[in-house]
Each structure stands twice: as structure tokens, then as C-alpha cells.
Amino acid sequence: MRRWPSESCRAANLPPSLALPSIQRIPMQTERPRVVITGMHLITPFGDGIEAFWHGLLSAKSAIAPITSFEPAGFRTPIAGEIPPGDRARVHAEAAWAGMDETSKLGLWCAAEAVRHAGLSVEQLRAANAGCSIASLGGEEREGDYLAGEPWQACPAPAVLERSYHLATVRVARLLRLPGPCVAFTNACIAGTTAIGFGLDTLRAGHSSIFVAGAVSDVSRLEQARFDALRALTAGTYCPFDRRRSGLLLGEAGAVLILETYDSARRRGAAMQAEILGYGQSCDASSITRPNPTGAGLARAMRAALDDAAVRADEIDYINAHGTGTRHNDSAETRAVKTIFGRRARAIPISTIKPFIGHTTASASAVELIACILSLQHGMVPPTLNYAEPDKDCDLDYVPNLPRRAELRIAMSNSAGFGGSNASIIVAGSPRDRERPRRRKGRAREEG
């Protein structure tokens, strides 16, 4: 039986501006199914696969480089995190996917590999009434090609249809013949967490016993230009939580996870990579492009995730921050963490992987959840790259520049998006690992 969150985890002695509005506390269902991860795959600027990604995070070297997928002349910021050409070529080599938009291809690639990783067959997926949700913000690159070329009427029919936000989800469902609930989420940079959270809810509700969830994004001209016009891109070093931070750099990735009920995974003897404990969402309702400076919105999402997970704040061992590197986000997120964790906030390792691969927008939260799972599995916290100068508004332990060994059991991953959305998801190591006795708590040592 899980413990209910203790009131003691509420932050003490906070100024009124940081106080959370009262949230009605309602006991949740006690016998809902546990949900575990039995497969995952991702493709990032570090390359294709889990190993390349984890090796890249531990290398403490960024994969961000000059843009090659389009001509960056005229753009103030001509660099981004792109998938290496060799890995992209492997994805594009699938003849059946010719003509599809980039995000669909990335989704199909990652979903097929994740299902393989989970050791599932199409028959098993159909018997489980498996559902699917691949978050995406669309294949905008192709839209630009139409406008640049011919009038809409002259566009070949399949090409016009590539504009849809939900195509990656539909195509993954078709490829894997998934018969269950099928929904695409488009809520900006929290879309990946929403897709995974929807999968969690679907399994808990008993509608399916397996769910394919993830997110995809690609670097495109329009997105690069939009973020640049909003002055969100940095022309200097990408250094979240650092005093010098001046914006973000974009990236692209695909990440898919296989969610499965604990009972289903145990019955078929599947390897359990991790357990999803809960998630929460909220809205700032203050600005569509800037976070609430008090961090109250993100704090509400974190609180909702803790409640949903039935986990106390003092059980969180690692926080993967949204950490975009913009002035407003990083200070607001720091305040949100302090609101929830109080004095213990300084004792929790917090890092962001965005300086490694760029901000991958729609797919960021799915990629970062996999980073959390790998951190739990390896007992290692990936660092915040390029951190050099502390900032008075960002005064927590951001694990600067070098990975750090630590005993980790439960991790939290935060996300925030344009429109004012916030999300937080909590993941634990595999159920078997969690049953081992915890070693003494202490300051973890740095690696490297």
C-alpha cells in the first residue's frame, strides 16, 4: 500500500507570493493497476538508440552543431541539435515510409524499435487492446515547401495531408496494428508527458494493458525563425541556470516508451525498465509565452504529480528540470522546486539535458523521461552542461558539467510549454531494484 503524501512536504516559511492556492485533497483509488515501462527507444542528436544517448550524456559534450537540414543563412542562430546524417539515413531507408513527413518517420522508427525492445508481437499488442499516442507539433517543413512552390490546388493529395498533427500517431497505430485508444497531443513542450500520462490513465482505467506513448520533433526553418523572432534563441553559450543564460537552442528527436500493466509484464516475464508512479498537469493562466515568475503553475503540476504518485516530496532523489536556459523559465522553475521541496530543495540534484541536444520541443519531455529512467538504472545523474557562473535567482544544485554517481530510486521530470502548460511526471526504478535496501544517504561524488 502506498503512503499518502504528507503535509510536511509543503514548503515552510514561504512568502505569500509563492504560496500555493488550496487544492482540494481527495483520496485516490487505492487498487489501480501499477504501470511499468517494458520497452523504450529514442533517436537524438547523439545518434540512434539508448546506448548512444546515455554515452553522450556521460561524455559531457554537446551534440549541437551548425544546421545542415536546411540552409541557415539569414538566421541569427544557425546552430541546433540535429540527428546525425547516418542515423537519419537509416530512418529514411525504409522504402514504405517514402513521402511521409519527418516526424512520422521518426515516430515509426522509434515505435518499432521500442516494441522490439519490449519483446512484443503484433498479436500480443492486439490482444492487449494496445493504444497509442505520439505527440507532435506537425510536419511544418513540408507546408513551407508547398507555399514556396505551387498553389495549394496543385499539391499532390498525400502531400497536403501531411500537415496533420496526428499523422505520426495514426501511422504508428497502423504499423503496429494497435486497436486501442489513439490520441495525439499537441500541447507544446509538455506534449510528450501528456501522451505518456494519457497512456498511464488508459492502463489504470483498464481499457488496455499495453500502451505505446512518445513524442517526435524535427528542426524546421519555421520553428527556428519563430523562436528567433521571439528572441528565445541564444547567440551565445547555451547555459541553463547560469547567470549568463540568454536563451535556448533547438533540437530534434524521437522517443517512444512501451507502458504496460505490472500484471501483464509479469505474466509474460518481460524486463521492467522502470515504473511510472504518477503525473500532474496545470496551467499558469498568466502569459502564453512566459512562465508565471513565481513558479506557482509548475509547482501545482509537481504537487499534482506527487499526489497522483502517492509519493512524498522527500522521496524524490533527482529532478530532471525543464531548464530551457531562458531567464524567466530557469528562475521560475527554481522557485517552483523551492515551493514544493522547501529547505530540502538544495539537497536534490537537479539537471537539464537540453544543452546536450537542444530543446527538442514536443519530444523534450519524452526524451527527458528516458534520461530519468537511465539515471535510475545506472545510479548516475547527467550534468547541466556549460554551467560556470551561479545566479542569485538559481541557487540550487544543478550538477554542473560532470555526471555524478548517486543512489537514485525515484525521479521527477518537469516540463513547461507555450500557452502556459506545465507537467510533471514521476518515475521509479524497476520494481525489483526498489525492493533492495537503501544505502546510507550522503553527498554523492562527482565522476570524471
Place this chain on the structure above:
Amino acid sequence: MKSPQRAPAVVITGMGIVSCFGIGAQAVQAGLATSPPARRETPSEAPPQVRDARAACPFQLDHHLAFRSVGYVSRLTELSLLGAHLALADAELAPPAMDAPRLGIIYASAHGDPISRERGWRELLEQGPQKLSPIVIPEALTSNMHPGVVAIHFGLQGVMCTLSMGEAGGLGAVAYALESLRGRRADALLACGADCLSDSLFDYYAAALGMLGGGQTDIPLGEGCVSLLLEREEQAVARRARVYARCAGYGLSGDPGSSGLLRAMRMALRDARLAPDAIQLICLNENGTLLDEQEQEALRQLFGAGRLPPSIALKRWTGETCAMGGSLNAAYGALWLAGSAPPPGAPASSSQRPPACLALASSFEGMHAAVVLQG
């Protein structure tokens, strides 16, 4: 596979409708009293035609609510704001009357804001990346901006989510809101389906019809926004709210063709713990395309040939309204259950209150949603 636990009941207590019928539910009732516009048959050898439009009625947003904009506001945002305003007012539920962090919005749009996106592309391609207008960008960047503006205006601080299921999205939003309320992630949620007309939308649907094959009727395109306010029944009862209908169950499926819709309907009925013979009205997805044959086939398999309950196809009046279509089906079903909207041509029985209605929506790509409503 279904968990034995009984989830908390969820009801519809408010609705905001902006459509070609006019503004509000009464306009829908009045509009449906007239015959639907005649359809034009397209010869099988002719290319698909999507040229007719049934725009939402014109309105001045500031005549309805005091909205102060600091920048560009798209038509989709205006439709969404008005729909949300009407639903919250109808339910008499908005901050500060309700705890803002427990009130949220689930928003569905099939196409987002193509007008702003296309404007952004044209600026980028014709003037270069450094000339892009930052005023238009937020609206064009992601469809999350539209519910974001609604949330800011009405102070909704709870769950906010944007989803896309093509033409099934509006009903998908109702399903997602239902699941979120059952999971106690919120106390009340607006479920919105909205889309707006644009030049490129006509080409999109011409292409979609082309993919389906010829030999079908033309489909006019429509637009608008339908917002439904869903809340847990215990809360609605406690505050003595008017209840239109109970959301008894939902089903979603990604299986293409009739098997997907059949699966979604069966899942919805199982979720609602009802047998097919409890259904007294079906709000069809029917839009005049070859998808209609799949829908009829799925209904025949569920109910049996010749045993179909009465049905209504609202898109005969509104055209293909994309994500809004499913929301309107749910709204109509709720109105009918509340005794406010008899199906055209079939007078409502005053002695036998219809117990349940099935609202359907399907996308061209094969995403299906079904929601069971009960009186």
C-alpha cells in the same frame, strides 16, 4: 479487462455553441427545425469538390465578453473564447466561484490555426527569417495557444491539454475530460472542439476525398466551436447545477475502417455498463463521404440489421466542421436527453424519457471516438 471499481459519475452542466446556426444552444434547436440544405451529387468520374462553406455566424467578441488583447488574436481564438464564455456562463461556474486550480480545459482542433501558420510561412519565405512578425508567432507556433488564451482570460489554472484526432477530436476531448475527472485530476473541465475555415482547408479536404476515392457527394466545410462543461456529479448536485446529461462512458480506437468504430462503440458501452438496446438515439458522424458506409456497417454489426435506433446527422446542416463536429454531436445528445431538442421528424415522447444516446465521430485517417450519454 475493465477494472471492477466504479468511477465517479460525470455530468454536463454547461454548453457554449458557436456555429452556422448562430450563437447558443437555442440557435441550434431553431436551425434544426428547418430542412438541411440539399446535397449536390458528384459524378463518379469528376474530381472531388469541396467549395461550399457554412461559416459560423458573425459576431463581435467584445459584445459578449470584455476581452482585452495585447496582440494578434486569430479567428480560432475568438471562436474558442466565445464558446468557453458561453459554457462557463451556462454552468454558472468560473473562478472565483470555483477553485481555479481545479478547473481546466481540454481542447481539440483538427487543423489548429492554418491562417496564422500560413502567414508565418509566407513571411519567412518572402521576407526572410529576420522579418517574421513576433505578433503572429504565438498563435501560429502551437495550437496550445488557443486554450492558453482561454485559460488566461477565465483564470483556468487546472489541467490544460490540447489534442488532435482530426475530425474525431472534439469527442476525443470529451472522452479525455471524462477520464481526467474520473481520475480526480480536476473538479470541472471545459471540453472544446474548434476549427475555422481557411483557403487551404478546402484543398486539404479535396485531397482527403481524393484519397478515399470518387463516387461520393460533395461535402461543404463548416466551422465553429462547441464547449461543454463537464464536472463530477457530486459537485454538480452539491451546487444545485442544472444537469443536461451524464457522461456514462467513452471509447476510442485507432483501428481503421468499420472495425475501429465498432471497437470504440463497444468500449463506450462497456464503460457505461449498458447494452446496445439501451441506446435510443445515435448522433452520427455521417458527412457524405465514403466513411458513411463504414459507419453504417459498424452500426449494423453492433445493433443488428434493421434494429438501428433513430439517428441524426448534424453535418447535413453544418457541413464537415472538423473537430467541432464530435463536440456538437455530444452537445446535441445532451440537449435531447434534457428534453430540449427533439430529433427532426420524430417528436419526442413525453412519457418515455430516452435513457441513453450514443455520439460518434471518426477522422478520415481512422481515429474513432464514441461517447455514451445518459439522461
